[in-house]
Amino acid sequence: MTRKPEVPFPGSIEELGTAGDAGALAHYSDPAYYTKTYGGRRHDVDYYVRLARRSKGPVLEYGVGNGRVALGIASAGVEVFGVDLSRTMLDDLGKKLAESPPKLRQRVHLTHGDMREVRLERRFPLVIAPFNALLHLYEREDFEALFARVREHLAADGRFVFDFSVPQPDDLCRDPDRWFGAPRIRHPTMDGIVRYDERFDYDQFRQLLLVTTRFSPERGKPWTIPLTHRQIFPREMEALLHYNGFTEIEFTADFSDVPADRHTDSAVVSCRPA
Numbered sequence: 001m002t003r004k005p006e007v008p009f010p011g012s013i014e015e016l017g018t019a020g021d022a023g024a025l026a027h028y029s030d031p032a033y034y035t036k037t038y039g040g041r042r043h044d045v046d047y048y049v050r051l052a053r054r055s056k057g058p059v060l061e062y063g064v065g066n067g068r069v070a071l072g073i074a075s076a077g078v079e080v081f082g083v084d085l086s087r088t089m090l091d092d093l094g095k096k097l098a099e100s101p102p103k104l105r106q107r108v109h110l111t112h113g114d115m116r117e118v119r120l121e122r123r124f125p126l127v128i129a130p131f132n133a134l135l136h137l138y139e140r141e142d143f144e145a146l147f148a149r150v151r152e153h154l155a156a157d158g159r160f161v162f163d164f165s166v167p168q169p170d171d172l173c174r175d176p177d178r179w180f181g182a183p184r185i186r187h188p189t190m191d192g193i194v195r196y197d198e199r200f201d202y203d204q205f206r207q208l209l210l211v212t213t214r215f216s217p218e219r220g221k222p223w224t225i226p227l228t229h230r231q232i233f234p235r236e237m238e239a240l241l242h243y244n245g246f247t248e249i250e251f252t253a254d255f256s257d258v259p260a261d262r263h264t265d266s267a268v269v270s271c272r273p274a
């Protein structure tokens with residue numbers, strides 16, 4: 001199988017950090033690998049499905065990917081509109097939908113495009129951006145553009161809910177020349193067993209964390225995939241939302257209803273237009 005990158009893969013953090021670049025998309029160039037890695041993650045799906053049911057829909061999901069969350073929402077009987085910049089992920093979701101019962105298929109509507117730009121010309125009671133989708137925005141202007149789109153798409157009493165990984169000091173101070181080993185895996189698209197390890201490089205001025213994953217097959221050449229996540233500190237996120245027209249900004253911990261605190265890994269944010 002040949003991997004077809006949607007964008008070329010530069011290796012260094014200096015070349016990354018623009019919304020829609022390789023650091024934002026390369027990680028999603030192999031949907032089968034994405035599914036193998038994250039398909040078992042259920043707690044966030046269950047959480048968003050509960051919110052979707054309560055809202056009665058339709059739901060707008062930014063960064064819908066290959067449908068890990070959207071398919072859960074549609075299976076619960078709620079209509080979902082998904083936006084994503086990765087054609088590869090959307091095509092994979094399209095294939096899954098083609099094999100799904102027509103009723104479920106009809107509840108899912110997909111748009112290829114940048115979440116900072118897409119306009120669907122309708123309003124939703126619930127807009128979501130699960131699993132760190134917002135960390136693929138790097139500059140203040142990117143957040144301003146997305147938040148303007150969210151406000152345009154939200155009903156007056158609607159809610160915007162998303163989650164993001166709280167920056168972890170340990171990840172930000174690792175030696176960028178050191179590779180951290182991870183278990184060997186049976187790769188779903190490359191033949192056979194593949195060893196992989198990861199390197200963490202943090203740019204503390206731009207608040208960008210580049211995680212480079214290196215895959216080393218037993219036979220053949222190794223390859224690397226970059227993933228750049230903007231590190232957004234909780235108080236910075238609160239300020240961005242406040243100054244971009246959101247109110248009732250609540251942070252809860254790890255898909256529970258408990259308020260977020262110093263032990264929280266994934267902060268779940270819920271807010272509404274001011």
Ligand SMILES: C[S@@+](CC[C@H](N)C(=O)[O-])C[C@H]1O[C@@H](n2cnc3c(N)ncnc32)[C@H](O)[C@@H]1O
Nearest residue numbers: 028063064065068084085086114115130131136
């Ligand atoms: C971590 S995945 C989440 C996918 C899915 N929601 C899930 O939970 O499995 C983040 C998604 O955001 C998409 N993405 C990144 N930058 C984007 C942008 N500027 N506009 C729209 N989608 C973007 C990626 O293509 C990817 O599918």
